[in-house]
Amino acid sequence: MTTAPTPRPARRASNVLPMLAVALVAVLIYWPLMLWANAGQAARSLASGADLGCGTALQCATQLRNPVIPAPGQFASGFQSLSVPPLAATSAPYNALVTGGETLLGLALASLLGLILATLLVRSRSFERATLPWLVASQTVPIVALAPMLAVLLGQFGVQGFFPKAVIAAYIAFFPVAIGMVQGLRSPDPLQLDLMRTYRASPAQTFGLLQIPASLPYLFTSLKVAATAALVGSIVAEISTISFSGLGKMLAENSRASDTVALWVIMIYGAALGIVLVALIGLLERLVTRWRPSA
Amino acid sequence: MKKLALLSALLTLALPTAAQAQTAAKPVTVRLQLKWFPQAQFAGYFVAQAKGYFKAEGLDVQLLPIGDQSPIQTVATGAADFGTTWITDLLTARQQGIPVVHIAQMFQKSGFTLVALKSSNLTKPADFKGKRVGLWPSGNEYPAVALMKKYGLTTSLDSTVANPSVQAVTYPFDPSIVFPDKVDLVSAMTYNEVDQIVGLGYSADKLKIFRASDYGINLLEDLMFTSQKVLDDKNFKGSGLSGKEVAARLVRASIKGWDYAVKHKAEAVNIVLPLCGNTCKGSGTRSDAKAHQTWQMNEIAKLYNAGPTLQGRAGYLDPAAYKANVALLRDLGILKADPSADAVNYSVWQEASGKK
Amino acid sequence: MATQRVTVPLAAPRPLSGWPLLLLSGLGLLGLSFALARLAAPPTSPALWLLGVLLLLLLGIFGIRQSAQGETLAARTVPAAATLILFVLAVEALLRTYGVPTGLIPTPSKVMQSLWAARSVLLQDAYYTFILEALLGFVIGAALGLLLALFAVRFRFLERGLLPYAALLSSVPIVALAPVVIKAVGLGWPSKTIIVAITVLFPVVINTVRGLQSAQRMHLDLMHSYAASPTQVFREVRWPSALPFVFTALRVSSTLALINAIVAEFFGTEGHGLGFRIQIEVGRFGLDIVWAAIVVASVIGISFYLLIAAAQRRLLPGR
Structure with a gap:
């Protein structure tokens, strides 16, 4: 799991035009794809004797109640009904904020735990030998599948609402963060360590002044990797446990309510939330590591 | 206060x-x-x-x-x-x-039913053999399993049966995801999903509703x-x-x-x-x-x-x-x-x- | 990787000195479990048993410490193996001490029994989830990703237009994607294959492009001065320097592929798959089967990861 931090490529303003062109192509593909997919669905419904309130399959394609791919008008009305007013309990922006908050708290918890574990791993060889293989292996385990059970166990101790979701997000983000931190704590080269020694720095000073700062870029790199997984964790936790808000709760609700358009809208909000979270971590990274000379 | x-x-x-x-x-x-x-x-x-x-x-x-x-x-x-x-x-x-x-x-x-289109010509539970049945997970599948077991049918829900006679399809509660394209029968509560299926454009006269309680499964x-x-x-x-x-x-x-x-x-x-x-x-x-x-x-x-x-x-x-x-x-x-x-x-x- | 620590073992290490403690701890825990199994009901005063378990674990920890000394093969492998075994034994003893019902947390021995009893169905589930969904999706996603990356590097316009989207889309949570894709494609395994392919695609595109561009200016200039054709430049310089990046993406995706296939199955299946099995058995309190399915998934996940890592070592020796 060597995910060394990579320097961020310089931003180019010239990306705008190509990006617009690609977006245009996507829109051009979307329109016939939507018609084709929905018309097929409509034709099958009509053939099985459904009364859809429209004549031919093609006419029905843009007004299906449960479209395969929503039509532009459906998107527009779906967005409006789920976004206005933005801070109502049933609207997506508010619920995205809740989920985002859970995930961020989870990532903070994961960083703290990751730091503690990484310190232990770096300090004690026997601890490393006993646990590191299982920490690496645990990343290949579908821990998300355990999220509902974990939430139930936490509920037993009266932990409910916002916090268990954050714990599950932390639980999922924790291993990549810990392993990234181990790499980070070990990243100072012998030369730097020798320098600290010639300064007569105590082990604690070496740790606090050299190793911790050196590990920060690794922390942020693994946090960016872990952010999406942690977001998945908090959404799964919301779906599968008692929850009163959050994108996961909306997802569960609207999937029960047969509101396909709403599912698409929530997906787009979820995607946006993932992107914003990663961007936030990137921003934090730049603020925290500003002192580093740009390599 | x-x-x-x-x-x-x-x-x-x-x-x-x-x-x-x-x-x-x-x-x-x-x-x-x-x-x-x-x-x-x-x-x-x-x-x-x-x-x-x-x-x-x-x-x-x-x-x-x-x-x-x-x-x-x-x-x-x-x-x-x-x-x-x-x-x-x-x-x-x-x-x-x-x-x-x-x-x-x-x-x-019991308000549990299995719903099929009349046009599928299913008239009794024994006809379910070889069909695809939409079920809800999380303990909500038992009435259907009981109904099918009563008529000697096995489903893929059983972790000990390798060749079931009915194909169980699980889906997240919204009948429109599977019905009527992907399953022949779909679980529906009299008080909720039956009306949702009507909402999909299949009025009651187009549906054949198997009430579990009518077949002695009054769980x-x-x-x-x-x-x-x-x-x-x-x-x-x-x-x-x-x-x-x-x-x-x-x-x-x-x-x-x-x-x-x-x-x-x-x-x-x-x-x-x-x-x-x-x-x-x-x-x-x-x-x-x-x-x-x-x-x-x-x-x-x-x-x-x-x-x-x-x-x-x-x-x-x-x-x-x-x-x-x-x-x-x-x-x-x-x-x-x-x-x-x-x-x-x-x-x-x-x-x-x-x-x- | 880590900087090599300069530690020269002066005296010969004593690799076996941990064994007595480890054996004592392991057999002790095993003995506790057997004693508990003989009782008709869980003990009325669990505190005493808990103390026993903790003491034996402490012994085990000392044993692990002892056996981790030195640089022999045993010193590198025994601690990890002992940790797993002692952990499982301690969990078994604790669950029996407190009489935790199987419907909440099953004992490891019960999980193993159920795993054996349901082996044919679990293998069939694993076939759907791993071969048809995770592996196929992984191959499709990786192949498409490589192809897209090649195009992106060949045509600057595509790189500038496509890559920013790929970076954005790689942070889309799969749970938001799954319901929509399953609704559009259907409940069968292909919908899950597509979801896996999508989640593999973007990291591969991004890393491959980064890798193809990582070729050092000097090498490229050198090839240029040799009047090498673009194909030669690609084969000799760009592709070799991209491979490590590609493998990093493949390794990370290999673990995500299986996990994502399982999570996607929570949103609807045709009655097959490890995710389906987990979901349906959680609802029936068959948590022994749930854990058995997780064990199967973990073994497959770890093997797949190791396979890719081994392929990397074969193709890229010295890294």
Whole structure:
């Protein structure tokens, strides 16, 4: 799991035009794809004797109640009904904020735990030998599948609402963060360590002044990797446990309510939330590591 | 706060029973786990909440919604104190060693159906062989499994059967995902999904509805239960009341709420509507929340107003019906042994209703 | 990787000195479990048993410490193996001490029994989830990703237009994607294959492009001065320097592929798959089967990861 931090490529303003062109192509593909997919669905419904309130399959394609791919008008009305007013309990922006908050708290918890574990791993060889293989292996385990059970166990101790979701997000983000931190704590080269020694720095000073700062870029790199997984964790936790808000709760609700358009809208909000979270971590990274000379 | 005190004082005056003597004390916080998101299926509890019936019993009841989990798990682990679920769920949980106890039976009739298009020419359960059946996971699949087992059909839900005769398809509760393209039969509750299927454009005359209860599979649904721990508690959450007393009060207020809800359906629907977001909506042409919930309330009333309820014994688990359910589940191999006698606690209902 | 620590073992290490403690701890825990199994009901005073378990674990920890000394093969492998075994044994003893019902947390021995009893169905589930969904999706996603990356590097316009989207889309949570894709494609395994392919695609595109561009200016200039053709430049310089990046993406995706296939199955299946099995058995309190399915998934996940890592070592020796 060597995910060394990579320097961020310089931003180019010239990306705008190509990006617009690609977006245009996507829109051009979307329109016939939507018609084709929905018309097929409509034709099958009509053939099985459904009364859809429209004549031919093609006419029905843009007004299906449960479209395969929503039509532009459906998107527009779906967005409006789920976004206005933005801070109502049933609207997506508010619920995205809740989920985002859970995930961020989870990532903070994961960083703290990751730091503690990484310190232990770096300090004690026997601890490393006993646990590191299982920490690496645990990343290949579908821990998300355990999220509902974990939430139930936490509920037993009266932990409910916002916090268990954050714990599950932390639980999922924790291993990549810990392993990234181990790499980070070990990243100072012998030369730097020798320098600290010639300064007569105590082990604690070496740790606090050299190793911790050196590990920060690794922390942020693994946090960016872990952010999406942690977001998945908090959404799964919301779906599968008692929850009163959050994108996961909306997802569960609207999937029960047969509101396909709403599912698409929530997906787009979820995607946006993932992107914003990663961007936030990137921003934090730049603020925290500003002192580093740009390599 | 003043308003609440006034309200409870008024209610105390209006309902002078022995129990009310203690309501001046701080109300006891009780968490009741519903089996689903808020909808008319739970109208009785919402009415009891809105009308202050719980408060009059000295209870501060939180009604918890749930997603993909079984209410058994939240109650068994103490995340909730009481819950509503189906009888098969309760009995299979007990079989796995989870100490949960039946305390009141709210619905006296099963509302579970399997729905097919008339054009598919399925007329009896034996015709299901080789077909694809849409089922809900999380313990909601038992009535269908029981129905099919009764007719000698096996499904892919069984982790010991490698070549099942019916292809079970699980989907997340929305019939439009699978019906009618991907499955021949789909699970539907009389009070919810049947109307959603109508909303997809298939009016009732185009549908063939197999009611599980018509084929002798009358597995009882919404009941109230709690954990053995709560029942044995001498001092529930330090309230000075025993767990059993709290249970009796909760059941009493709930039955009162249910009686009111089925008599004043329109009012009950109006109480439920503001509590649910999108989950109260039907689908397609029947997506209007109020219309869908009104229809749901009517269907729910039919399940409540049956059996013991008609004899003035609402909430009572008819021992004959219970025996029949157990016998059925044993026949089908879903239960390996008879549940022990403490699976059902009749004394809570007796204390709540004052009947024997 | 880590800087090599300069530690020269002066005296000969004593690799076997941990064995007695480890054996004592392991057998002790095993003995506790057997004793508990003989009792008719869980013990009335669990505190004593708990103390026993903790003491034996402490012994085990000392044993692990002892056996981790030195640089022998045993010193590198025994601690990890002992940790797993002692952990499982301690969990078994604790669950029996407190009489935790199978419907909440099953004992490891019960899980193993159920795993054996349901082996044919679990293998069939694994076939759907791993071969048809995770592996096929992984191959499709990786192949498409490589192809897209090649195009992106060949045509600057595509790189500028497509890559920013790929970076954005790689942070889309799969749970938001799954319901929509399953609704559009259907409940069968292909919908899950597509979801896996999508989640593999973007990291591969991004890393491959980064890798193809990582070729050092000097090498490229050198090739240029040799008047090498673009194909030669690609084969000799760009592709070799891209491979480590590609493998990083493949390794990370290999673990995500299986996890994502399982999570996607929570949103609807045709009655097959490890995710389906987990979901349906959680609802029935068959947590022994749930854990058995997780064990199967973990073994497959770890093997797949190791396979890719081994392929990397074969193709890129010295890294």
